[in-house]
Amino acid sequence: MANSARPVPLLGRIALHLKLIDLDQLEQATREQARRGDGHNLGNVLVELGFVDEAGLQKILRARQQVVAKHRAKQGVAEADPVPEVAPTAPAAAPPAADPGGSIFDDDPVAPPAATPESADEGIIEPTAHAEVAEPVGGVAAPASAPAASPSPVSAGPAGPGLEGLHARLRQGVERGASDVHIHSGTPLRLRLAGRFEAQGDEVIPADAAEEMVLSALSPEQRATFEELGELDFAYTAPDLGRFRVNVYRQQRGIDGVFRCLPTRPPSLEELGLPGTLAKFTNYHQGLVLVTGPANCGKSSTLAAMVDIINEERREHILTIEDPIEVVHPPKRCVVNQRNVGRHTESFARALRGALREDPDVIVIGELRDLETVSLALTAAETGHLVLGTLHTNSAIRTLNRIVGVFPADQQDQIRNMVSESLRAVVSQRLVPTADGNGRVPALEMLVVNKAVGNLIRENKTFQILSILQTGASQGMCLLDDSLKQLIADGSITREEALKHCDDPKRLGGA
Numbered sequence: 001m002a003n004s005a006r007p008v009p010l011l012g013r014i015a016l017h018l019k020l021i022d023l024d025q026l027e028q029a030t031r032e033q034a035r036r037g038d039g040h041n042l043g044n045v046l047v048e049l050g051f052v053d054e055a056g057l058q059k060i061l062r063a064r065q066q067v068v069a070k071h072r073a074k075q076g077v078a079e080a081d082p083v084p085e086v087a088p089t090a091p092a093a094a095p096p097a098a099d100p101g102g103s104i105f106d107d108d109p110v111a112p113p114a115a116t117p118e119s120a121d122e123g124i125i126e127p128t129a130h131a132e133v134a135e136p137v138g139g140v141a142a143p144a145s146a147p148a149a150s151p152s153p154v155s156a157g158p159a160g161p162g163l164e165g166l167h168a169r170l171r172q173g174v175e176r177g178a179s180d181v182h183i184h185s186g187t188p189l190r191l192r193l194a195g196r197f198e199a200q201g202d203e204v205i206p207a208d209a210a211e212e213m214v215l216s217a218l219s220p221e222q223r224a225t226f227e228e229l230g231e232l233d234f235a236y237t238a239p240d241l242g243r244f245r246v247n248v249y250r251q252q253r254g255i256d257g258v259f260r261c262l263p264t265r266p267p268s269l270e271e272l273g274l275p276g277t278l279a280k281f282t283n284y285h286q287g288l289v290l291v292t293g294p295a296n297c298g299k300s301s302t303l304a305a306m307v308d309i310i311n312e313e314r315r316e317h318i319l320t321i322e323d324p325i326e327v328v329h330p331p332k333r334c335v336v337n338q339r340n341v342g343r344h345t346e347s348f349a350r351a352l353r354g355a356l357r358e359d360p361d362v363i364v365i366g367e368l369r370d371l372e373t374v375s376l377a378l379t380a381a382e383t384g385h386l387v388l389g390t391l392h393t394n395s396a397i398r399t400l401n402r403i404v405g406v407f408p409a410d411q412q413d414q415i416r417n418m419v420s421e422s423l424r425a426v427v428s429q430r431l432v433p434t435a436d437g438n439g440r441v442p443a444l445e446m447l448v449v450n451k452a453v454g455n456l457i458r459e460n461k462t463f464q465i466l467s468i469l470q471t472g473a474s475q476g477m478c479l480l481d482d483s484l485k486q487l488i489a490d491g492s493i494t495r496e497e498a499l500k501h502c503d504d505p506k507r508l509g510g511a
Contacts, residue, residue, distance in 0.1 A: 014063045025051045050330040054264035163216040185210040185254030207254030214257035235324040266308035282309045287424035288381040292391045292399045297431050299390040316361035321351040352376035365389035371406045381422040396426040396447035400462045420454040430501045432493045441492050445480035481507035
């Protein structure tokens with residue numbers, strides 16, 4: 001390693017032993033961890049750099065539990081006994097430099113003891129006796145006396161407040177296939193199931209218990225930010241449960257949290273129920289491709305699937321700017337760097353300005369939020385980059401009007417010209433409950449910007465694009481109402497549900 005005085009965290013040694021990373025990757029991860037300073041965990045760094053995925057991280061954590069439990073047994077340390085501050089075998093010499101932040105769960109900062117014959121057989125150096133066994137998450141430390149043999153951070157008994165209660169409720173949502181888990185002060189637990197918002201029993205979560213559960217997911221730095229602002233967005237990983245996008249906020253009754261369940265790996269178009277024709281939008285090497293729709297319609301998942309196709313098929317540099325990072329993309333044929341607004345960069349706009357000097361081929365923007373972000377995205381698309389992003393609009397035509405409309409009136413003619421030349425495609429989607437009530441299926445509107453569409457954008461005649469959407473099936477275009485009509489014909493959805501999402505009920509046909 002570059003700094004031989006710095007001990008290698010146990011998590012890193014186990015990752016090497018399992019051949020999930022190599023020495024160069026471990027060195028790069030520990031350098032990045034040291035650069036970030038205290039509070040940044042090695043496991044999180046390995047995931048963010050794309051060296052391991054969530055499944056690999058869980059494998060490492062399980063192996064680490066086994067190693068620590070084995071070492072405790074050798075040392076005769078009872079599970080309930082207090083853990084000594086320093087292992088009996090620790091060298092008497094001056095201690096080495098402390099590990100900056102430890103592993104993902106703050107591994108032992110003291111140099112490990114010499115390997116025993118048993119540990120040598122395994123190829124893993126045993127931890128010191130005070131390496132903790134409990135698996136706290138999100139920078140919140142578990143009690144040092146946590147039982148070493150616990151296979152899961154969620155208790156099998158009644159769920160109380162704090163991290164244990166939070167994980168029990170998240171597990172309930174994950175096991176039921178919920179898209180969102182809602183913890184609200186003074187109300188029962190609620191889950192978003194196939195788009196429906198359902199209470200889970202009659203047990204009310206008291207305000208103090210809701211606050212303790214929600215805040216247990218925050219690191220000290222995040223708590224300070226939350227105390228200052230009253231709301232916070234972040235990503236949270238719970239061992240054996242998965243990854244969640246979280247929003248915590250204050251309201252009249254207390255502190256609430258909404259946990260969006262995220263995939264542990266990038267989904268495929270097929271898994272999302274999307275047509276394979278969307279893959280052609282990843283073939284562009286410059287220009288702007290937008291995925292739009294209302295909240296909770298699967299925009300981020302669709303974008304992640306498209307990024308994964310590029311990652312698998314091209315040899316390029318992909319740079320994502322998100323708030324927070326949702327789906328983690330391990331490098332495949334591409335190098336993927338993911339930046340979290342607020343943690344790695346000040347804002348979307350600042351990250352985009354920097355991106356133009358970071359030699360990316362593909363820039364992925366989690367959300368086009370404001371004038372400056374839209375302007376920089378158009379500039380990046382004009383300067384030879386493929387830009388993928390999301391926008392909260394309900395149709396392809398409204399998307400065009402929104403992009404132009406964020407600019408002052410005296411700039412809009414110039415922006416129409418830029419959009420007509422840079423925009424490649426708009427995918428507007430909805431998630432519609434299935435006829436059997438057991439899930440949701442996507443309904444799509446797809447606009448491909450050809451010469452005719454580009455001319456209408458320049459001439460401010462976007463209302464005429466509707467007729468092109470109706471007749472452009474041969475070029476991969478589709479109107480949302482036509483997609484809904486096809487889903488009705490297939491028996492996937494009911495006409496009643498389709499009517500809630502369509503623009504013109506007459507296009508659905510029938511009574």
